[in-house]
Every structure is written in structure tokens, then in C-alpha cells.
Amino acid sequence: MTDNPAIALRNILRGVMRDDAHIDKAWVAVLGANVGTLDFSLRHSEVVALWRQVYDLLFALPGDDEDRSQYLSYMGHYYTAIVPPDAWTNAGSSVANPLIVDQLTGIATTLQYRAIAAPKLGDPALSRLRDAITEWREILDEAEFDEKLSTELHAQVDHLEWLLDNVHLFGSGPIAETSKKLVGSGIAAMGVKPSFAKRIGKALAPALVVIAMFHTVTDDLKGITEGIADMKDAVVEIVTPPKQIEAPKTKELPAGKSETPPESPTPEDGARG
Known part of the structure; x- marks a missing residue:
């Protein structure tokens, strides 16, 4: 089973297409927050993010793909349904055409068929x-x-x-x-x-x-x-900050002994009797 953004977007838009409520009431029912509140803004922005995710996946299809051009033509309709150009308090909530919203099922199938929908998290x-x-x-x-x-x-x-x-x-x-x-x-x-x-x-x-x-x-x-x-x-x-490198301890020498090693004799020294 895949986790498909087109299906998520379809289900949300179906939820707000209610004839028995104003646009704001329908969105409140879906998102669980009142229009104009910070919570509503945060949650509604996630719906816009879903729209962008579907768009990006469709746009990534080959340019000559028939599904790509057809489905991209619906994206403006979906955006208007998510962000209505008129006031939220307008009567009625049928801001999207049900037939076009149902096309999101086809979009989801295309994304799944092309293996660009992610696996569902368990x-x-x-x-x-x-x-x-x-x-x-x-x-x-x-x-x-x-x-x-x-x-x-x-x-x-x-x-x-x-x-x-x-x-x-x-x-x-x-x-x-x-x-x-x-x-x-x-x-x-x-x-x-x-x-x-x-x-x-x-x-x-x-x-x-x-x-x-x-x-x-x-x-x-x-x-x-x-x-x-x-x-x-x-x-x-x-x-984690590295430990400071400690300086090597100086070896204690017997009295009268020098720390400097004696010089090696030169060939001339060795030749002398």
C-alpha cells in the first residue's frame, strides 16, 4: 500500500464539499480549528502543501505524457477549492466540481503506477x-x-x-x-x-x-x-571537544648526565691512535 498525496487531497476536498454548511464551517469540520485562528492557518497550510506535492510529482512526468498535461490542467481548480477567492463566509461549500475532484483518484493511480508514490508508514x-x-x-x-x-x-x-x-x-x-x-x-x-x-x-x-x-x-x-x-x-x-594533548613527560636523568646524546665519532677521530 502506498501513501498517496493525491488521495489525501481528494479526501479533504470531498470533506469540504458539503451543501449543508458554509465554506468556513466545512473547513472547520475537516481541520478541527476555527477560521482565522493560528491553528487553522497552520493546518490549512498543510493542505496547500499537499497540493504542491501533487503538482510537483505530476510536473516531474515526461513532457509528452498525456496524463501529465491533462492532470496539470486540473490543478488550478483544486487550488481555488483550497484557497477560495471569495470570503470564507460565503453561503454554500460546493467550491469544487465533484467530477474534477474525482479525477484525483486517477492522478493517484498514475503516481502509484509510475512508482513515485511513497510506501505507507506502518x-x-x-x-x-x-x-x-x-x-x-x-x-x-x-x-x-x-x-x-x-x-x-x-x-x-x-x-x-x-x-x-x-x-x-x-x-x-x-x-x-x-x-x-x-x-x-x-x-x-x-x-x-x-x-x-x-x-x-x-x-x-x-x-x-x-x-x-x-x-x-x-x-x-x-x-x-x-x-x-x-x-x-x-x-x-x-x-565532543577533543582532549588536550598532553606534553610528554621529561625523563629524570641521574646527576651529571646530559639529556643530549653524545656525538658520533668522525672518521678522522677513528683514524687517530
């Missing part, structure tokens, strides 16, 4: 990632990072948790992308706080597994985990 991987969030919160409480890095890590961890809670809506793609950002920030945090490097490396391991699973088709999780352990140890070694 429950074990997602569960380990959720456990890592708990570890991250403990690290953030104890490590006392500077305000900028702390804010960045808190935001990424919070967003990752929300995406895990809504994986049924957005799929695994946003989880993998947010995991990439967390790994980047986490490696920086290891350099800032070497004493927390091992704990941070452990917390990053599930994110690295998710990234590897999402971008490469592999079932060898043991091998991936071992590779991550090697990477973690290497990072710990790199960021």
Missing part, C-alpha cells in the same frame, strides 16, 4: 516516533537551550505530534518532511549540548527510520537502525 514506525516526542519534551525541559533553538525545537515537536494525530487526513508525507527538519535541528542541538548528544541521538532515531522508510522501499529496519546508531556515535565523536 503503525510500529509511527508509534516509535510518538514515543520519541515524549523523550524530546523531557530533553527540552532539561537541556536549557538558547531561546531561538528551544523555540524552533518546540515548534517542530508540537507540529510533528499534530501530524501524527492527523495522519489519517494528511498521510505520511508531511510527517517525513517535518522529521527532516527535526533531524537537522537535533544535530545542531547535539553540537550545542554535547552532554545531551546520546539522548538526542536516541530521540532522533525513529525520525531517521521514518525518513528512510518514506524515501526508500526497504523492510530491513534492523539494518537501518544499526546505521543510525553508527551515525549517532559519529556525530557524538565529532561534536
Whole structure:
């Protein structure tokens, strides 16, 4: 089974195409946040990101591909359905043509057939990632990072948790992308706080597994985990300040003895009687 952004986008648009509610009410029902709030903005932006992901995958198809040109012609319609040009409070929520929205099923099939849709992340991987969030919160409480890095890590961890809670809506793609950002920030945090490097490396391991699973088709999780352990140890070694090289101790010599070795006799000296 694949994790297909076109299917995720189709399901969301089907959810907001309700005749019994205003546009804003329909989106509130799908995203679980009120229009105009920060939470709504963050969650709605993930829908826009899904649109861009579908667009990029279609655009990457060969230029003479008939599916490419046909499906790209629908993308403007989908964007207008996501970001309505009129007020959110307009009556009715049929902002998209159901027949065109259903074409997203065909787009999803094309992406899957071309093997450019990623494998779906399993429950074990997602569960380990959720456990890592708990570890991250403990690290953030104890490590006392500077305000900028702390804010960045808190935001990424919070967003990752929300995406895990809504994986049924957005799929695994946003989880993998947010995991990439967390790994980047986490490696920086290891350099800032070497004493927390091992704990941070452990917390990053599930994110690295998710990234590897999402971008490469592999079932060898043991091998991936071992590779991550090697990477973690290497990072710990790199960021840990090296010990100062001690100067060699001077050997104590008996009284009257010189530390300078005697000079070797020259050939002329050896010839003299």
C-alpha cells in the first residue's frame, strides 16, 4: 500500500464539499480549528502543501505524457477549492466540481503506477516516533537551550505530534518532511549540548527510520537502525571537544648526565691512535 498525496487531497476536498454548511464551517469540520485562528492557518497550510506535492510529482512526468498535461490542467481548480477567492463566509461549500475532484483518484493511480508514490508508514514506525516526542519534551525541559533553538525545537515537536494525530487526513508525507527538519535541528542541538548528544541521538532515531522508510522501499529496519546508531556515535565523536594533548613527560636523568646524546665519532677521530 502506498501513501498517496493525491488521495489525501481528494479526501479533504470531498470533506469540504458539503451543501449543508458554509465554506468556513466545512473547513472547520475537516481541520478541527476555527477560521482565522493560528491553528487553522497552520493546518490549512498543510493542505496547500499537499497540493504542491501533487503538482510537483505530476510536473516531474515526461513532457509528452498525456496524463501529465491533462492532470496539470486540473490543478488550478483544486487550488481555488483550497484557497477560495471569495470570503470564507460565503453561503454554500460546493467550491469544487465533484467530477474534477474525482479525477484525483486517477492522478493517484498514475503516481502509484509510475512508482513515485511513497510506501505507507506502518503503525510500529509511527508509534516509535510518538514515543520519541515524549523523550524530546523531557530533553527540552532539561537541556536549557538558547531561546531561538528551544523555540524552533518546540515548534517542530508540537507540529510533528499534530501530524501524527492527523495522519489519517494528511498521510505520511508531511510527517517525513517535518522529521527532516527535526533531524537537522537535533544535530545542531547535539553540537550545542554535547552532554545531551546520546539522548538526542536516541530521540532522533525513529525520525531517521521514518525518513528512510518514506524515501526508500526497504523492510530491513534492523539494518537501518544499526546505521543510525553508527551515525549517532559519529556525530557524538565529532561534536565532543577533543582532549588536550598532553606534553610528554621529561625523563629524570641521574646527576651529571646530559639529556643530549653524545656525538658520533668522525672518521678522522677513528683514524687517530
